[in-house]
Each structure stands twice: as structure tokens, then as C-alpha cells.
Amino acid sequence: MPDPDSKTTATSRPTRQRRGGRSEIVRGKVAESVLSFLREGRTDFGVAEVAERAGVHRATVYRWWPTRGDLLAEALTEHGGRLALPDTGSWRGDVSAACEAFAEFLTDPVELALTAALAAHTDAEADRAQFEYWAPIDDQLRQMVRRAIDRGEVRPTTDPRVASLLLIGPISTYALTFRAAPPPDMLAGIAEAITRAHAL
Incomplete structure (x- = not known):
């Protein structure tokens, strides 16, 4: 999983264009085209390939998304x-629900392709795009921890970053290794361990 606090996100990633008056139909076709490449395990697609698969004029794609990094960022925003x-209103319920949600999300072919590319460090543009799109997802986890702190269910000294990594780490590792979600008993065990580790 990318670390949203990494300097890579602040110094290296390409600047996204604002959507403004873009046609949502074109944007949707292009985003889905990119996602289809990722589902096939490909992160090395070209802008021209995306245009052809999306059925959109190449000049339009180059104008709105001039680099592969821009295309990845657009598609991953859609995906994320x-x-x-x-x-759920409780720390235990939130952790359990988050484990189940991430087990499904992280075994999506798009996620598996991105995680493999990130682990291999063979695609800098995919790395940068993933760092950006992961930030709001990670923020959801941090908010979950802060809610529990505010309710008095979790120790005030709990670091939301550590809690989120403890939740996602084992699920992501299992998904990448076995290309499948952890079995229900394992998910329950992960949720129970995280719940107890931080509960008051």
C-alpha cells in the first residue's frame, strides 16, 4: 500500500488537469479503457492504445490527458x-466492516495489477498515480480511528496511520500472494486483533 505521507506525492507526481467542461461520456470511456488495461495486468499501455480502445479520437485524449500518468490518475480516481x-457507530463494527470492504476492494484485478507494479517498482507513473489516488482512501481509515477516539473507544494516543497499515497490510499481502480475499475466519481474526490492539 502506498504511504500517503511519502514525499513522492508532493514532489514527483504530474499535475492533474481540471475537468471543467469535459464531456462526462468521453471521460467515462477513457477511464474505463484504462481500467480495462489494468484488469489485464497491464500498466504499460500507451495513450494511443487507450484512445483506440475507448473509441475516442487520439487528439482528444492527448489534449485532455497528455501523459500515461494523467490517464492513470483519471482512471484511479474513478476506481477509488x-x-x-x-x-457503523462502533469501533468493533467499523473495523470489521473495513476489513470486509478492503478484502473485496484489494482483490479487484485493478488493485492486484497496481500492487504488483508498485511492489516491483517497475512503473514510476503507476506508482505516482497510485500514491495520489490512495490518499482519500487512507483518509477514510484515519477518520474511522478518530471517530473511535472521540467516542472514547480507542486510546487517544493511537496513531491513525499505524492502525490503517495494520488493517490493510495483511489483507493486501494475502491478496497479492494468493490472488484471492482472505477467508472469513482470517478476516475475523485480523479485525479482532486490530480492535483489541487499540481499544481502551
């Missing part, structure tokens, strides 16, 4: 928006 962690 599909993950929403529920507020």
Missing part, C-alpha cells in the same frame, strides 16, 4: 471512488 467505508 467505489470504496466507501461505512460508519
Whole structure:
């Protein structure tokens, strides 16, 4: 999982263009085209390939997304928006729900391709795009921890970054190794360990 606090996000990533008056139909086609390459395990696609698969004029794609990094950022924004962690009202409930949500999310072919590329450090543009899009996902986890602190369920000294890494780390490792979600009993064990580790 990318570290949102890494300097890479602040110093290296390409600047995203504002959508403004872009056609949502074109944007959606292009984003889905990029995601389809990622589902195939490919992060080395070119702008021209994306244009052809999306059925969009190449000049349009180059104008709105001049680099592969821009295309990745657009597609991953679309992909990451599909993950929403529920507020169950309790620390135990939130952790359990988050484990289940991430087990499904991290075994999506898009995530598996990105995690493999990130682990191998063979695709700098994919790394940069993933660092950016992961930030709001990580923020959801940190908010979950802060809610629990505010409710008095979790120690005030708990570092949200550590708690989020403890949750995502084993699920991500299992997903990348076995190309599958951890079995329910393992997910329950991860959730129980995290709940107890930080509870008052």
C-alpha cells in the first residue's frame, strides 16, 4: 500500500488537469479503457492504445490527458471512488466492516495489477498515480480511528496511520500472494486483533 505521507506525492507526481467542461461520456470511456488495461495486468499501455480502445479520437485524449500518468490518475480516481467505508457507530463494527470492504476492494484485478507494479517498482507513473489516488482512501481509515477516539473507544494516543497499515497490510499481502480475499475466519481474526490492539 502506498504511504500517503511519502514525499513522492508532493514532489514527483504530474499535475492533474481540471475537468471543467469535459464531456462526462468521453471521460467515462477513457477511464474505463484504462481500467480495462489494468484488469489485464497491464500498466504499460500507451495513450494511443487507450484512445483506440475507448473509441475516442487520439487528439482528444492527448489534449485532455497528455501523459500515461494523467490517464492513470483519471482512471484511479474513478476506481477509488467505489470504496466507501461505512460508519457503523462502533469501533468493533467499523473495523470489521473495513476489513470486509478492503478484502473485496484489494482483490479487484485493478488493485492486484497496481500492487504488483508498485511492489516491483517497475512503473514510476503507476506508482505516482497510485500514491495520489490512495490518499482519500487512507483518509477514510484515519477518520474511522478518530471517530473511535472521540467516542472514547480507542486510546487517544493511537496513531491513525499505524492502525490503517495494520488493517490493510495483511489483507493486501494475502491478496497479492494468493490472488484471492482472505477467508472469513482470517478476516475475523485480523479485525479482532486490530480492535483489541487499540481499544481502551
